[in-house]
Amino acid sequence: MQSASDSPEPLTEDDLPALARGCAILGTGGGGSVETAIPSALQALREHGPVRVVGVHDLDDDALIVSMSSIGAPTVGHEMLASAEQPKRLRDEVERMAGRPIAAIMAGEIGGSNGVEPVAWAAQLGLPLLDADGMGRAFPELQMVSMHVCGLTSDVVVMADVVGNVTVIRPIDAIWAERQARAVCVASGASSMMANYLMTAAQARQAVIDGSISTALAIGRSTAAGVGDPVGALASRLDAQRLIDGKIVEVERNTGGGFVRGSVVLDGTGADSGRMVRIEIQNENLVVFESGEVRASVPDLITVVDAQTAEAISTETLRYGQRVSVLAWACHALWRTPQGLAVVGPQAFGYHLDYRPIEELAHVGV
Incomplete structure (x- = not known):
């Protein structure tokens, strides 16, 4: 465990580019586009000052x-921006329900815009941001x-949409929370904002993915301008497998039920010429197939x-x-437990x- 003296420095305007790059990579294709989150975070930091982490x-x-x-479909959130x-x-x-003030907010997920937007929310609310999230x-x-x-x-x-509706759901478990919150989200135009998992710090210490903001910053800095081989540097930083370099030749994407589902097909280029892979999607990249065989799958990260x-x-x-590279690397150990895999x-x-x-898959080949 870190000591308080090891806590991250406050987040400033200068940190946003690296944080956004790291969050986009950790988003595995989902979490919302960071491009829509950067302007609001930048404005909030300029108006309210650095955010304490x-x-x-x-x-x-x-x-x-x-x-x-x-919460919602990334294709909608990319166009329907949130309200301050x-x-x-x-x-x-x-705070009305809890009867006391919030001490810190935490990103539900560090990936995509959901990793960047909390910087704006923390600045606007004058609250610290926890160096953690619920997914990694x-x-x-x-x-x-x-x-x-x-x-x-x-x-x-608790959900709040862009037109001002506030909805409180009291589900019996997390599965019902997903069903009911998704229905409210769809009714709000497939995009909303949500607060859940009201925790004490003592509970959080045993239940969150620690250090995720610091991790995103480190990943983003590894791909900063001036790096000779950005993809190679990133793969090295992540200890990732470079599954294929190729050109996107087919994209199928459908929005419905509060999700984006579909697939993308890549035709290999250069040393990977003659190979073809398909990536299947539900907001995030889920599985990579090549010649009917799995090359990578959730919960490992595919970007x-x-x-x-x-x-x-x-x-x-x-x-x-688009000319792209596909990287895959190991998830947090929690997701590889029987409980996590379920x-x-x-x-x-x-x-x-x-x-x-x-x-294991990297040594099997195709």
């Missing part, structure tokens, strides 16, 4: 932590968080990046003709296949 060890045991995130009033409405309702990446459904796997209940979900810059490409911005393994997404770690 705290670790779970920095807070008193009974301090109230709230997970906040956007949404996080305030969430804060007000949570991005997943598409509410129950797919470390808090659920570790036994915390999501018995209150599509620009072949020249190593900038991550979100699922809603994949286009025919929630986010391939079978949780409807695939009739057993999970095999990326390290």
Whole structure:
């Protein structure tokens, strides 16, 4: 465990580019495009100053932590931008119900815009941001968080949409939280903002993915301008397998039920000429197939990046003709436990296949 003196430095304007790059990579194609989150975070930092980042060890045991995130289809969130009033409405309702102030907010997931937007929310609310999240990446459904796997209940979900509606859901468990929150999200135009998992710091220490903001910053800095081989540097930083370099030749994407589902097909280029892979998507990149064989799958991370810059490409911005590289690397150890795999393994997404770690698949070949 870190000491308080090891806590991250406050987040400033200068940190946003690296944070956004790291969050985009950890988003595995989902979590929302960081491009829509950067302007609001930048404006909030300029108006309110740097955001203090705290670790779970920095807070008193009974301090109230709230997970906040956007929910919905990334294709919609890319066009329907959030209102600055949404996080305030969430804060007000949570504090009314809890009867005490929030001590810190936490990103529900570090991936994509859901890793960047909390910087704006923390600045606007004048609250610290926890150096942690519930996934260590991005997943598409509410129950797919470390808090659920570790036994915390999501018995209150507060949602605020862009037109001012505030909805409080009291589900019996995380599965019902996903069903009901998704229905409210769809009614709100497939994009909303959400607060859930009201935790004490003592509970959070046993249930969150620690150090995720610091991790995103480090990943983003590894691909900063001036790096000679950005994709190679990123793969090295992540200890990732470079599955294929290729050109996107087919994109199928459908929005419905609060998700984006589809697939993308890549034709290998250069040393990978003659190879073809398909990536299947539910907001995030889920499984990579080649010649009918699995090359990588959830819960391991699969990210599509620009072949020249190593900038991550979100699922809603994949286009025919893009030259890309596909990277895959190991997930947090929690997701490889039987309890974790039951929630986010391939079978949780409807695939009739057993999970095999990326390290094992890398030695199998095709």
